[in-house]
Amino acid sequence: MSAAGPPQGAKAPSGGSEVHTVTSVGACVVLDTNIALDVLVFSDPAALPLRDALAAGSLRWLATGAMRAELARVLGYPRIMPRLAFYGMSAADVLAAFDRQSRPVDAAPKAAVTCTDRDDQIFIDLAVAHRGALLSKDRAVLKLRKRLLALGVRVGATLDALPG
Numbered sequence: 001m002s003a004a005g006p007p008q009g010a011k012a013p014s015g016g017s018e019v020h021t022v023t024s025v026g027a028c029v030v031l032d033t034n035i036a037l038d039v040l041v042f043s044d045p046a047a048l049p050l051r052d053a054l055a056a057g058s059l060r061w062l063a064t065g066a067m068r069a070e071l072a073r074v075l076g077y078p079r080i081m082p083r084l085a086f087y088g089m090s091a092a093d094v095l096a097a098f099d100r101q102s103r104p105v106d107a108a109p110k111a112a113v114t115c116t117d118r119d120d121q122i123f124i125d126l127a128v129a130h131r132g133a134l135l136s137k138d139r140a141v142l143k144l145r146k147r148l149l150a151l152g153v154r155v156g157a158t159l160d161a162l163p164g
Contacts, residue, residue: 028132035135063102116140127153
């Protein structure tokens with residue numbers, strides 16, 4: 001993955017358009033676990049532009065240790081394991097791909113916006129802290145679009161669905 005964009009931990013300029021432009025080189029994106037599965041495992045056509053942007057380095061996928069741990073837990077679910085087998089993958093393969101494609105960062109402080117689904121709060125907190133886009137299919141997260149946009153976070157289920 002490209003090292004383009006501001007160095008890890010650098011603050012984005014306040015009010016700068018690049019903070020909101022997901023297609024700018026090195027723009028930050030936070031993926032919830034279901035989106036991560038779409039990118040790393042499933043052949044979801046809606047995830048192809050995201051997969052391509054990550055591979056090209058035009059997006060920086062930010063993730064914390066807790067996000068990796070949640071993915072590892074989900075990979076052990078009885079409904080997921082047969083899907084991994086179908087794609088010829090193991091949980092270790094998926095976690096290795098996660099490690100290659102994501103950029104590890106420290107956990108973020110609690111954001112001013114609280115999600116009704118506590119499992120999704122870590123994704124919101126990280127997106128707010130880095131003013132990155134947040135990709136999620138979770139209704140509880142999607143319901144917060146307007147409130148998060150006011151904090152500089154664009155939310156959508158796909159890259160194409162992110163607000164302008």
